[in-house]
Amino acid sequence: MISFTEDYDDELDAFLIWMKDAGYTPHTQKSYLADVREFLMSLNGKKLESVKKLHVVSYLTSVRERGVSDATRNRKHASVNCFYKALMELEIYNSNPAAGIKKSKTEKNREPVYLDxxxxxxxxxxxxxxxxxxxxxxxxxxxxxxxxxxxxxxxxxxxxxxxxxxxxxxxxxxxxxxxxxxxxxxxxxxxxxxxxxxxxxxxxxxxxxxxxxxxxxxxxxxxxxxxxxxxxxxxxxxxxxxxxxxxxxxxxxxxxxxxxxxxxxxxxxxxxxxxxxxxxxxxxxTSREKEEAMSRLRLQLPQLRNELS
The missing domain is CATH 1.10.443.10 (Intergrase catalytic core)
Known part of the structure; x- marks a missing residue:
């Protein structure tokens, strides 16, 4: 597979310098760089200044089609968005095609797994x-x-x-x-x-x-x-x-x-x-707490008619 990321070495170096200066942890730096390199590979050598929102959405769509979670898709979006934000702050480019793209809806109502x-x-x-x-x-x-x-x-x-x-x-x-x-x-x-x-x-x-x-x-x-x-x-x-x-x-x-x-x-x-x-x-x-709450009810109900009499 041909690698096009070397065409963006200067931008990647600038992004890394920006993250270090901003205080991002080494782990975050590594994760964001990996995501951005993957995005750059999807461009097939296209110049960064000619990248449009459509190209970012196309990349994120391909990510979703691979079966990754919505949370992972959102992280990759955040990485690309951060990349362009850094280049804008460093006055290398003046637009961010990753801005304004909606996040995937994650499952907010899922009960967290925890230990008592x-x-x-x-x-x-x-x-x-x-x-x-x-x-x-x-x-x-x-x-x-x-x-x-x-x-x-x-x-x-x-x-x-x-x-x-x-x-x-x-x-x-x-x-x-x-x-x-x-x-x-x-x-x-x-x-x-x-x-x-x-x-x-x-x-x-x-x-x-x-x-x-x-x-x-x-x-x-x-x-x-x-x-x-x-x-x-x-x-x-x-x-x-x-x-x-x-x-x-x-x-x-x-x-x-x-x-x-x-x-x-x-x-x-x-x-x-x-x-x-x-x-x-x-x-x-938890279910146990729901049961305990319901058990506190004192039901005052009319007596049921004996249907068999």
Whole structure:
């Protein structure tokens, strides 16, 4: 297959510089570049200044026809839109053909998959291996402090303030937030620091280090979670297993807080959501809670006529 992306090397380099300057995480930079390269391949060598909205829509249509989810299609759209936005800000081009294209409608009413507190305890007990202390701290930050995988990945030692018992987190939208560390998590975080692996680079500030001596990667965290969830559900028939992932620990945190009466705005701040509408997805009600609510009804009904008499 002929690659046309080399025709756009200057623009791709400019986009990468723009993302770095804007503070995008290495993971986001990599994902956006991959999406944009795929888009550029679809142009078959067409000059960027002659690209119209039709070409972007055509690319997004081909993406959908491959069977990807609406969320993935929307992410690829966001990548291309961001690419053109960067080139406009850098005064390389003066129009954005990806702007104004409607997002795909995602399934907003789907109930999030989450673990309740007893399930969380069993999940954490399923953590095994040589680096159990590190992995336990990682998943405690996600399940009891609501951190995203990417946020755990970029944590540095200096982000943890032992005296104030707080964690400084760099989240989506390039925004910082301070989260109080629950008293019960402090010992586990301290142990993870004491057992921190020797980094390959002398000045590596990452809080969590992989066995290769590098910053623990997003993929590494996801794989450790997948292995742990596999053990967690080992006794469950395959057809009844739930689609758990590392991100579901964040769902669990939000659900627990709201069930315990936490204010929606506070939960929004802790999760680092830019819009409170995003937080409302966690206000779902379980079947058990519906049954409990219905059981409180005291029915005062007329006696039924005995049809057989």
């Amino acid at each position: 507190e007893s399930d969380l305890e069993r999940f954490l007990s399923a953590i095994e291996g040589k680096y159990k202390g590190r992995n336990l701290a990682v998943f405690l930050l996600m399940s009891y402090m609501g951190l995203r995988v990417g946020e755990v990945h970029i944590l540095n030692i200096s982000d943890y303030n032992k005296e104030r018992r707080s964690l400084r987190v760099f989240g989506k939208g390039r925004k910082w937030r301070n989260i109080p560390v629950p008293e019960g998590i402090v010992p586990y975080l301290n142990i993870a620091l004491e057992e921190r692996l020797e980094p390959w680079r002398l000045k590596e500030e990452a809080l969590f280090i992989s066995q290769k001596g590098r910053r623990l990667s997003i993929r590494g965290i996801q794989q450790i979670a997948a292995d742990t969830f596999e053990r967690f559900q080992s006794g469950v028939p395959a057809a009844q297993r739930r689609p758990y992932s590392s991100h579901k620990l964040r769902h669990s945190f939000a659900t627990m807080l709201l069930r315990k009466g936490a204010d929606l705005r506070t939960v929004q701040e802790l999760l680092g959501h830019s819009s409170i509408q995003t937080t409302t997805v966690y206000t779902h009600i």
